[in-house]
Amino acid sequence: MRISPKYDVAGGLGDFWNEIRRPQPYRIPIILASCAFPAFFLYFFAQERVYAPPETPDIVYITTFAPDRTDAEIVASNLENQERKEARQRLLDARLEKRREMYRALGQATGIDTDKMEAEIAAEEAREAAERERRIEQATGGSVDGSADDRSE
Structure with missing residues (x-):
């Protein structure tokens, strides 16, 4: 593929070579400064950051019940859990009633x-x-x- 003839790269390079060959006291610092500025932007803004996708997690199924339970075992387990739930609720109700009694005593002591x-x-x-x-x-x-x-x- 050929570059368009309206761009004269050879002429630009020739001018550049003539300026570099001329003896000037600040020739090297100017060249370094001229190259440092675009290099700075190219380094910081043209970096490609690639983030790897996260690994897919290993799924482990935890079964707490035996897969071959009978309906009677399921019903017995449900009844046992219901009894525990009701006992826990009775304990919470007893604590709440005790707290109410304490507040009643405090209220009566303060005249409320x-x-x-x-x-x-x-x-x-x-x-x-x-x-x-x-x-x-x-x-x-x-x-x-x-x-x-x-x-x-």
Whole structure:
């Protein structure tokens, strides 16, 4: 492939060679400075950075249940887990009740009417529960528990 004739590379190189051959005191520093500037930009801006893709992870499936369990074993396991869950909930409820008793004692010691406060809290919770139920019925058309199916028959 031939370079277009309008570019005279030989003439440019000839002029460059004539200027280099002329004896000048700052010829070498000028040449170095002239080469350093483009080299600086080429070095910092023309570097190609290639990031290797991450390795695909090795997937290890952990099975906690035997694959050949029977339905009876599954039901027994579910019942055992439910009993543990209920025992944990009873423990949390007992802790909560103990904490409430401590606050009642503190309130009575400081002269606060704790019975009135508990009644207000219970009334507020009942209002919130009723509002929540109303919203659920409104959003679902009252068919959450299947009572809407019974009305249609």
